[in-house]
Amino acid sequence: MLSQNLLLTVVLAPLLGAILAGFFGRQIGRAGAHTVTILGVAVSCAASVYVLYQLVAAGAEPFYGNVYTWFDIGGYSAHVGFMVDRLTAMMMVVVTFVSLLVHVYTIGYMHDDPGYQRFFSYISLFTFSMLMLVMSNNFLQLFFGWEAVGLVSYLLIGFWFKRPSAVFANMKAFLVNRVGDFGFLLGIAAILYFFGSLDYRTVFANVQSLEGQTMAGLVGYDWAAATFICICLFIGAMGKSAQVPLHVWLPDSMEGPTPISALIHAATMVTAGIFMVARMSPLFEMSPTALELVLFIGATTAFFTGLIGLIQYDIKRVVAYSTLSQLGYMTVALGVSAYSAAVFHLMTHAFFKALLFLAAGSVIIGMHHEQDMRKMGGLRRYMPITWITALIGTLALVGTPFFSGYYSKDMIIEAAGVAGEGGGWVQHYAYWCVLLGVFVTSFYSFRLLYMTFHGPERFRDAHAHEAHAEGHGDVHHTDAEVQVKADDPAHDDHGHHGPVEPHESPWVVTLPLVLLAIPSILIGFFTVTPMLFGDFFDGAIFVLPENDTVAVLGRELFHGAVAFGFHFYASPVFWLAFAGFAAATWIYLFQPSVAARTRKALSPLVRILENKYGFDDLWIKGFAGGGVKLGRAFWKAGDTAVIDGVAVNGSAFVVDRLGAVLRRLQSGYLYHYAFAMIVGVIALLFALMRIVG
Numbered sequence: 001m002l003s004q005n006l007l008l009t010v011v012l013a014p015l016l017g018a019i020l021a022g023f024f025g026r027q028i029g030r031a032g033a034h035t036v037t038i039l040g041v042a043v044s045c046a047a048s049v050y051v052l053y054q055l056v057a058a059g060a061e062p063f064y065g066n067v068y069t070w071f072d073i074g075g076y077s078a079h080v081g082f083m084v085d086r087l088t089a090m091m092m093v094v095v096t097f098v099s100l101l102v103h104v105y106t107i108g109y110m111h112d113d114p115g116y117q118r119f120f121s122y123i124s125l126f127t128f129s130m131l132m133l134v135m136s137n138n139f140l141q142l143f144f145g146w147e148a149v150g151l152v153s154y155l156l157i158g159f160w161f162k163r164p165s166a167v168f169a170n171m172k173a174f175l176v177n178r179v180g181d182f183g184f185l186l187g188i189a190a191i192l193y194f195f196g197s198l199d200y201r202t203v204f205a206n207v208q209s210l211e212g213q214t215m216a217g218l219v220g221y222d223w224a225a226a227t228f229i230c231i232c233l234f235i236g237a238m239g240k241s242a243q244v245p246l247h248v249w250l251p252d253s254m255e256g257p258t259p260i261s262a263l264i265h266a267a268t269m270v271t272a273g274i275f276m277v278a279r280m281s282p283l284f285e286m287s288p289t290a291l292e293l294v295l296f297i298g299a300t301t302a303f304f305t306g307l308i309g310l311i312q313y314d315i316k317r318v319v320a321y322s323t324l325s326q327l328g329y330m331t332v333a334l335g336v337s338a339y340s341a342a343v344f345h346l347m348t349h350a351f352f353k354a355l356l357f358l359a360a361g362s363v364i365i366g367m368h369h370e371q372d373m374r375k376m377g378g379l380r381r382y383m384p385i386t387w388i389t390a391l392i393g394t395l396a397l398v399g400t401p402f403f404s405g406y407y408s409k410d411m412i413i414e415a416a417g418v419a420g421e422g423g424g425w426v427q428h429y430a431y432w433c434v435l436l437g438v439f440v441t442s443f444y445s446f447r448l449l450y451m452t453f454h455g456p457e458r459f460r461d462a463h464a465h466e467a468h469a470e471g472h473g474d475v476h477h478t479d480a481e482v483q484v485k486a487d488d489p490a491h492d493d494h495g496h497h498g499p500v501e502p503h504e505s506p507w508v509v510t511l512p513l514v515l516l517a518i519p520s521i522l523i524g525f526f527t528v529t530p531m532l533f534g535d536f537f538d539g540a541i542f543v544l545p546e547n548d549t550v551a552v553l554g555r556e557l558f559h560g561a562v563a564f565g566f567h568f569y570a571s572p573v574f575w576l577a578f579a580g581f582a583a584a585t586w587i588y589l590f591q592p593s594v595a596a597r598t599r600k601a602l603s604p605l606v607r608i609l610e611n612k613y614g615f616d617d618l619w620i621k622g623f624a625g626g627g628v629k630l631g632r633a634f635w636k637a638g639d640t641a642v643i644d645g646v647a648v649n650g651s652a653f654v655v656d657r658l659g660a661v662l663r664r665l666q667s668g669y670l671y672h673y674a675f676a677m678i679v680g681v682i683a684l685l686f687a688l689m690r691i692v693g
Contacts, residue, residue, distance in 0.1 A: 002054060002063040007082045010047045010092060011131050013040040014099075018125035025117030033117035037124040038103045044127070045096035052089040062086075062539065064137055064201060075196070083137035083200055087343065087540035090531075091134040091275055094350045095268055099127040101512035105358055106259045108508035109365060113257075119159060123263060126152040130268045134275060139188045139198040142276070146184065146240070149269045150177050156264065157256040166255040173249035176619065180239015180246050187232030190215070194225055204282045204542075211286070230283055230290035234297075237273030241327050244301045248615050250324055251308075254316040258361030261316060262354040265323050271346045274330045278339040282542040285337065291547075292426050295335025295419075299430035302328025303437045304613065309444040311599075311609045314371050315360045318448045322397065323353055325437060326409075332430050333412045336419035337547035344531050345408035348524050352396035352405055355516035359390035362505040362513065363452060367459065373448065378457035382502040387453045389513040394449050396520040398442040398577045401568040404524030407561070410573050411532060413438070414557060415549040438573050442580025450588035459502065525561045533558055 017040030021033040028036065054060035066081035084092075103123060110119055129152055133145025150173075158170030188198070194210060195203050213225040237243070242250040250270065254261055264270065277284060277294070284290055302325050309321030326349050333342035364371055366383050380387040396405040413434050420431040504510065530536045533554040543550075558564055568574040587594045599606055611617070 002051060002060055002084060004063075004065060004067055004082075006047055006051065007063060007084060007135065008067065010044050010051065010096075011128060011135065013043040013047075014096075014124045014127040014131070016040055018121045018128060021117050021124065022121030025121065028117075030116045033120045034103070034107050037120040038100070040124060041096060041100045041103055041127055044131070045093070045100045048089065048092035048096045051084060052086070052093050055084075055086050055089050056536070066137070070140070076192070076198075078140045078198060079138060080141055081137040081199075082135045084135060085540045086536055087275075087278065088134055090343070090347060092131065094347055095127065095130050095134065098268070098350055098354050098516075099123070099130075099263060101354070101515055102259045102263045102358070105262075105361070105509055105512040106257075108506045109259055109361055110257060115159065119156075119257065119259075122152055122156050122159070123260065126156065126260075126263065126268070130272070133272055137200050139191060139200075139203075143185070143188060146236070146272065146276075147181065149272060150174065150181070150240070153253070153260075153264050153269055156260040157253045159256055159260070163255060165252075169249075169252040169255040173253050175624075176246055176249040177239045180236045182235075183232045184236025184239075187229050187236065190225070190229045190232060194229070200279075207282045207286060210283075224287065224289070226283065226286035227289045230280070230287045231293060233280060233283070234273075234277065234290060234294055237277050237331075238297065239273070240276075241270050241273030241331065242301075242324055243273075243297050243327065243331055244304065245615055245618070247301060247305060247324055248612070248619055251317055251320045251612075254314070254320050258316065258357060258364060261320070261361070262357035265320065265353070265357065270323065270327055271330075271350065274327070274334065274342055274346050277331075277334045278343050278541060281337075281339045284334070285542060285544050285547065291335050291337065293335075294331060295430050296426050298328045298331025298333075298335050299416075299433035300328070301325070302332060303433035303440065306437050306440040306444070308609050308612060310440065310447070311606055312444075313373050315363060315373050315376075315448065315452060316357070316371060318373075318444060319353070319356050319360055322356070322441065322444065325441060326353065326397075329409060329412050329434060329437070332416055332434055335430065336415050336427070336549050337543050338412065338415035338549045339541045339543065340532050340537050340550055341408070341411045341415055343537070343541075344528070345405075345412055347527075347531075348396070348404035348408040348520075351516050351523060352393045352403075352520040355389060355393035355513060355520050356397065358509070358513055358516065359386050359393060362386040362509050363390075365505045365509065366502045370459070373451040375459050376452045377455040377459070378453070379502055380453040383453075383504045385504060385510045385513065389510075389517045390449060390453065392517040392520050394445045398445050398581065399438065399573060400577070401574065402521075402525060402565045404520055404522070406568070407524035407528040407564065409438075410564075410571065411528070411550075411553065413573055414553050418549040418552045435572065435576065438576040439580040442577040443584050446581050446584035447588055450584060454589060455592070525565070528558075528561050528564070 014037070017037035020028065020036045025033050055062065062083070062085035064081075064083050066079035068080040070078040070080065072078075103120070106119065106123065110116055113119065126149060129145055129148035131145075133142060133149060136142045136145060154170045154174045156170075157173055158166050160166045191203060192198055194213065195206055197203060207226075210224075210226040210229075214222040215225055215228055216222060235246075238246045250265060253264065256264075284294070305321055305328065306325035309318050309325070312318045312321060326345070330342045330345050330349070333339070333345065362383065363376070363379065363386060366379065366386065367376060370376070392403075396403040399406045399409045413431075416427070416431040416434050420427040532550055545551075557567070587598075608614075
């Protein structure tokens, strides 16, 4: 049986570490800061593993209970409580395990940074916030965790606050997420209105009461209550899980240190929206319209953001756009009611994407904080552990048979195919997006691998990359980037302009890579059967029988992990991935000039991708710029013209003029005053006569 104290330990251990490192960092020192935070997350991870073991192997019942009451007013109450079933326990293990490895990795990556203790406090606080989100048993606590991870991500993305680009990136992430969170809050308010409660169990038990209920919408159109609630909740998920058009914050968030790229963008914050929709499956099953919107947004994100990764040179940004694309795959699974497949890919993706982010960080360390792949090449000889683990992560990402990504991503594509057989244009569109996305994923993944670890050593000369870069384009450094080199202690090349000598990273960096590489290979093989075609998520995820695409796959396609692994040759997914691998190999290993010619021939398309389809301009110049212009117009017309010009200055002018007139009546002559008194008396008498008469 799961105890409340055990669950409190899972949540509070990282919080205690964050408090000690944050408030007493000077007293305990650098070693003390990483010791208390790593110990706290390690305790949380061990307790999470024990919770999962109890639920899966020992037959323990899921835990549902409140531990503290926030308020109880007018029949409405709010609590701090936990809902821990197998879905929650799986998320707890993934979050704490990846967080633990990121904590260890941070010792090596941030060893020279003056904000060392502060960084450990932030990442431990982030872990606490994420655990509060996934373990909550009510919408108010969910919203608290939701906002807390957003706040801490703001602090982490802008950790190097002397960078103008980092300050811009964290503000961008914060504001874009507020757009999504506004919709999320509307959805929660609608739930409180229709159900009179914020507790999951009460809402899920009465979800059928939404059938037939409507609410007034725009221009007299009535919305189905379930559709309104689900779309509002999904808008929140679009912000946190970076779905088009609220995806623009995630690539810029690479301005933060690499450890938080792995923590935020692999296993935790960006997957919060996926987890939330899966948790709310009883609600989403009530609205086919909302599911179609989820499907369309996910498919668009999966394919079109992946295309942007093809033209990136920054090693972290390639992985970032890969994350966007894979989040789109998870969202597609949600849209075809394959919630278990979405969560399964969330789990496998957490391991191999965290591995790729941390491998990219290891390369950055070995290259003295250089991130441009055009200045790399041939690093396999110098960084063998980083290379082999990056290769494993790449093979998992592209869906190599028997690797973890093969099982999870293929299941999503197959589920989209099942939905497309009897569906409309949205289902067909989604299937082709995720199918073509396989080639795109494979191409940019091997492009990164070859440009970084293979080919000529372009790092020998600080300017040699200009001759070898794709398209032979010039490399420009902005003033902000130059300032980073001067101000940012983490960039420790100290103005070095000679040949770079790469080196393998220390063991605190490579050990997490090895530990992440193991589940990147094995976790899919051993968990696909129980998680997708067993009873692992029974009671945690609800799917209507007519929407159960995973059940159809279980009957028609899946006959065990081994058999499915050997099924690759009959699937177009494998051959598209192989085509991407072959194309990248031919171009980047044998015919590098083809890349330059192709880039030049497709320059209009390249410009569109470099401009990110104009979404940055839409948000920055459109909404943000338009808001500034509107505010300036109100300032000039309202504040300056009406308030200052009429109300303030105008009233002063009237008083001044009136005073000038009245001053003329004060002549100082006695006969003037006597005359005025006589006139006044006559006027009063005349008025009295009129009244009496």
